[in-house]
Amino acid sequence: MQNSSFIQRQELTESNARSYPRKFPVALNKAHGSWVEDVEGNRYLDFLCGAGTLALGHNDQEINNAMIELITSGSPLHTLDLTTPTKDEFVQTLQSLLPGELKNNAKIQFCSPSGTDAVDAAIKLCKTATGRGTVIAFSGGYHGMGHGALSLTGNLGAKAPVQNLMGGVQFLPYPYSYRCPFGLGGEAGVKAACTYFERVLKDPESGITKPAAVILEAIQGEGGVIPAPVEFLQTVRRVTKELGIPLICDEIQCGIGRSGKFFAFEYADIVPDVILCSKAIGGSQPLAVVVYNKELDKWQPGAHAGTFRGNQLAMKAGTVLIKRVSQESFLEDVRRKGDYLRSRMEQLKNEVSIIGDIRGKGLMMGVEIVNPNGQKDALGSLPADGQLCAALQHECFENKLIMEKGGRGGSVMRCLCALTVTDEEIETMISIFSDAVRKIDAQVSSGQIGKIA
Numbered sequence: 001m002q003n004s005s006f007i008q009r010q011e012l013t014e015s016n017a018r019s020y021p022r023k024f025p026v027a028l029n030k031a032h033g034s035w036v037e038d039v040e041g042n043r044y045l046d047f048l049c050g051a052g053t054l055a056l057g058h059n060d061q062e063i064n065n066a067m068i069e070l071i072t073s074g075s076p077l078h079t080l081d082l083t084t085p086t087k088d089e090f091v092q093t094l095q096s097l098l099p100g101e102l103k104n105n106a107k108i109q110f111c112s113p114s115g116t117d118a119v120d121a122a123i124k125l126c127k128t129a130t131g132r133g134t135v136i137a138f139s140g141g142y143h144g145m146g147h148g149a150l151s152l153t154g155n156l157g158a159k160a161p162v163q164n165l166m167g168g169v170q171f172l173p174y175p176y177s178y179r180c181p182f183g184l185g186g187e188a189g190v191k192a193a194c195t196y197f198e199r200v201l202k203d204p205e206s207g208i209t210k211p212a213a214v215i216l217e218a219i220q221g222e223g224g225v226i227p228a229p230v231e232f233l234q235t236v237r238r239v240t241k242e243l244g245i246p247l248i249c250d251e252i253q254c255g256i257g258r259s260g261k262f263f264a265f266e267y268a269d270i271v272p273d274v275i276l277c278s279k280a281i282g283g284s285q286p287l288a289v290v291v292y293n294k295e296l297d298k299w300q301p302g303a304h305a306g307t308f309r310g311n312q313l314a315m316k317a318g319t320v321l322i323k324r325v326s327q328e329s330f331l332e333d334v335r336r337k338g339d340y341l342r343s344r345m346e347q348l349k350n351e352v353s354i355i356g357d358i359r360g361k362g363l364m365m366g367v368e369i370v371n372p373n374g375q376k377d378a379l380g381s382l383p384a385d386g387q388l389c390a391a392l393q394h395e396c397f398e399n400k401l402i403m404e405k406g407g408r409g410g411s412v413m414r415c416l417c418a419l420t421v422t423d424e425e426i427e428t429m430i431s432i433f434s435d436a437v438r439k440i441d442a443q444v445s446s447g448q449i450g451k452i453a
Contacts, residue, residue, distance in 0.1 A: 001039040003027050023393060024402055031058035034418050034425050036402070045428055047403045047417040052221075052253050052364075055280035056321060057418035063283050063317045070316045079310035081110060090315040093322050094281075097262055098291065100271035107294045112306030113286030113314065115252035115278035116144025119215070121290050121304045122274050123148055123166075126213035126246045128303065129296040134211040136201075138174035139181065140223030140408075141216060143250055152215055154223060170208050172197055174220065175232050178357040178368065178381050179408070185379045194235040201239055213246045213274070218264035221253035224407025225359055225366025225414055233268035246273040246296060252288075253364075256280040257325035257419055260335035260362030267361065280325075283317025325419065334419050337426060338362040341415065344430050352441040354392075356382050365415040368407060372444060384411035388440060391449060395436035401429060 006027035010018070026044070030037040034057050036046050049057065056063060071077070076084060091108055098106050109125070111117040127133060137143070137152040144150065150158060151165035159165060173181035173193050180189035182196075200206045218233060220226040240247045249272040254264040256277065261267055263275065273296060278288035286308070324330060342358055342365055349355040349367075356370035369389040370382035377383075386409035393405050393413065404414050417429070443449045 001027070001029075003038055003040055006039065023404075024397055033057040033059075034421050042400065044397075044400045044402050045425060045432070047401060047415055047429055049416055049418050050284075051279065051404065052258060052416040053279045053282075054284055055256055055258065055325060055419045056283070057420050058284075060284070060420075062324075063320050066316050066320045067285075067313050070313060075312065077312045078308070079312060080307070081305075081309055084312060086312050086315050086319075087310070090319045090322075093319050094277075094289070094291070097322065097326050098275075099263070099266060102271055102275075102291070102293060105294050106291050107297050109290040109292070109304060110306075110309040111288040111290060111304065113278070113282070113288050113308050113311055114144070114146075115250075115276065115288055116146035116149040117306060118252065118276045118278055118288040118290050119143045119149040119152065119250065120146055122215070122248050122276055122292070123152075123213065124304055125290065125292060125296055125299060126248065126274065129298040130212045130244075130246065132210060132212040134168035134170060134209055136170050136172055136208075136211045136214045138216050138220075139171050140174050140176065140220050140226060141250075142220065142222035142253075143215065143217075144252075170211070172200065174216070174223075174226065175229050176224075176226050178359075178379075179377075179384075180379060183378050190229045190231055194232055197232075197236060198239045201243060201245070210243065211245060213248050214240050215248040215250060217250045217254055218267070219254035219259055219361060219364055221364070221414075222406045224368065224412040225364060227259075227264075227359060227361050228268075230268045233265060233270055237268070237270040237272070240273075246293075248272065248274040248276065250276045252276050252278045253416075256321070257331060257334060258362055258364045258416075260331055260338055262326050262331065264361065264364075280321065281318050282311070282314035283319075283321035285311060285314035285317050287311055287314035287318055330419070334362045337421065337423070338365065340423075341365060341426055341430070344434075348434050348437060352437055354385070354388055354437065354441045354444055356384070360415070363415060363417055363419055363421070366407065367413040369411050369413065384408050386410035388444065388449070389413060392436055392440050395439060396432060399432045399436060401432040401436075403433070 003026050007025050026038040028036050029039045037043050111121045140154045143152040148166045151169050175190050175193045182192040249265045274292040345358045353372035357368040371385040374383035389405050389411045
């Protein structure tokens, strides 16, 4: 079997909206842990892992055994929102890990099994509960590709072709030290973001009406792996609580252990009103849930539904995943591996000219690729370079490493590996990635690519 034959048929039969096959033209045949194998027998180290969905890697034995046990038990696999022992265990397990006042005051809404539907559900919930109609989101945020969720997403390329998205969305600046929206950077930039957020919401002449909700990611994913500073998250929580505005934390990508905490917002010791979970929460299977304070539970029966909100396999697998990932020893190991990986990337940054910034938490890391021949901005930051990043991604793929990119103009290489990745696999990744960076860097230096006339 040849990859090319599968790819050609895929091109003929699948939508033009397909994306990953354009970057990674392979037909996958086998997968285990952090490795995938194509139909030709080539093995790739997978640092994408279903865009972070596969927190325990491919075909984790404990998860597979749990799903096999469920399938062979005669239990129902599809139950709409009817309860089952499997669902009850999942709910009890998740609720036991909720922080602060949410632990004993939470309700859970199961959605259609995608993060974008969880976002839409949360917005509907908050609008219903508050009687208000607008939402505040943040530049660089990503909340999904559904019609409502897309309106809350910062990326203009995805939004431009789709007219008449949900109205009433106001975007505010999100702290991004390397490319500070206020042109300040560092602590001054963080304080400016905090001050601006508070004054906009409290100023009777700001022109921005009191919203039904504020939505944010504690670590922006698709926006370029940008962690929100603790001070900013604490300010947003304090102000929204003072004004009676529900705070939605989108933990769809940064949550469930990826940051080294079970929820990424825990770094700031805050408790949101609404938590969105998908991707990893289903233990490799499709699942999405909205966890929220019961004071918001004002909507009526059937107000949000979805045929596949009763995915029992996902709940069974998700329970296994939650119990393992929530262990402090597991999370400590994620932090350890993430710290080591970032330290090695920092070393690499000092040796080459095309890396502008390294950032992230746990095993959610971003490497921003820049044009070293470009003009620096007022902060001394070089321009982002999506073309160089694409060349780097391709070079990694040619050497059997799969990584996704994102950020402004697709200029950030992103680590979304399995949380169970071994130290040896991290060393393999570092070796392949470093060689690829040095090769692209040398080509830039010699003028082969990225040369500015």
